[in-house]
Amino acid sequence: MYGTAMAQAQAQPTRAAVGDSEFDRDTAVTRREPGVYDAELSAGWTIISAVNGGYLLALLGRALGEALPHSDPFTVSAHYLTASRPGPAVIRTEVVRTGRTLSTGQASLVQFEDDGTEVERIRVLATYGDLDGLTPEVRTSAAPPAIPPIEQCLGPGDGPAPIPGSSAITDRLDIRLDPATVGWAVGAPSGRGEMRGWFGLADGRDPDPLSLLLTVDALPPTSFELGLTGWTPTVELTTHVRCRPAPGPLRVSITTRNLAGGFLEEDAEVWDSADRLVAQSRQLARAPRP
Template sequence: MATATIGNSEFDRDTAVTRRAPGVYDADLSAGWTIIQAVNGGYLLALMGRALGDALPHPDPMSVTAHYLTASVPGPASIRTEVVRTGRTMSTGTATLVQTAEDGTEVERLRVIAAYGDLGALPDDVRTTAKPPAIPPYEHCLGADSAPGDRPAIPGSTAIADRLDLRLDPATAGWAVGAPSGKGDMRAWFGLADGRAPDPLSLLLTVDALPPTAFDLGLSGWVPTVELTTHIRRRPAPGPLRVAIVTRNLSGGFLEEDAEVWDSDDHLVAQSRQLARAPQGDE
């Protein structure tokens, strides 16, 4: 089977938007990117990023902050964008995503503010103490088709799992067999199942596509995102990505997730911080 390409992939088709009027876009939220019944927050962020990329004069998302107001559901949606400011190297815009409820009322699902620029025009100077996560080779990591010993495979019961090529570091996958580490870590190799190469837009999905770190803390259930801020640092090289996510503090029923995404050339290409509600139950 031919590998999908940027612009011709399931991800691109499912994040497509149609301009209805200046600043107003129609979209169809695909059921293929759901977790339980809710549409994945990273997929929604990429959808909003595509609309803002059309509305703003600069090509690449650099900083995107989203507040998730209500759970989105598969089906028609509208995105309304506003250009806040345009400059020589960066532009800023806002976007809201709304859906129509069964009683005909309009429900706002998501509100975003974003800064766009040209990642290809950034200087090459890098000064960092950050290092790529230590993850075993891809073939030694665990996917939905894997099983440690004679135990069940890592659960892949959500629709989004079929769209992803996700291989978890066994050290952070104990939760899948009832043995979470309690550290709040999640590490994995990441790609899209159809082979589409990563780009700045798909990185908005990547930061929110792994199982939640709450699972590694021994909790189970839905972990709804309250707020997610993503920084895209550079255009990723082709090839699989490595993602590391950690939670250091759970209190008051909320937890944070700090994510780093590294490309095949060992470049840090995206970072994010998310505030989420902790699951109500545990196991």
């Protein structure tokens, strides 16, 4: 029996811990001086032609968590100015206001061209607090999305149509999409702006408030189900973190109701394994160009 137990234990992959995972290493920042942090944008979080916006949001979120007296993001609003690329970056933070329960700060991430020209990539305004200090009262009409069991959902290995460009980020995520939202993968998009699925990090790291900033922007864009393929760059993304997520996989639902003038909105909800709404977001994105 001992040998059987050992074999079973060896067959179980080791789950990465919060603080000691690829996500944590790739969002690490090094304090250069007060309010200034050095970072390295990893090529492992690229999709099509750019570094993923949720990964960037988590990176700046980590810097703000170190710069502000409160550690948990409550609301984070980001404007994406230019596409980020893998490599060195500098994050500059500023404390705007501090209070007993909330603190507000702003941050910008810059990179440098070969000639030394500084280019700002993303600018963030955020309010932080203590999620453990929130009251337990909940009054809501929201309900978790109806998604089939995870074993009935589809992952990258189930044959979605390839997307030109980098897909490195898919190796770092464990996403299983609702079959009702993957018509685009077989050339038959539904025409509905919906994307739903189970979400986790590939190394098994449990979710925390910082990783929720990645989660809201990690699923394929809803534009795919509208029959449009290609890069859907984010213009602005606002995320609300509602509570500390329970361990286990997350359920994500994203909807688009209006595509007009070459832009679309995406409204996302993230639910944890305890059936709690843990994050919400809205972003404005540019629709893929034909």
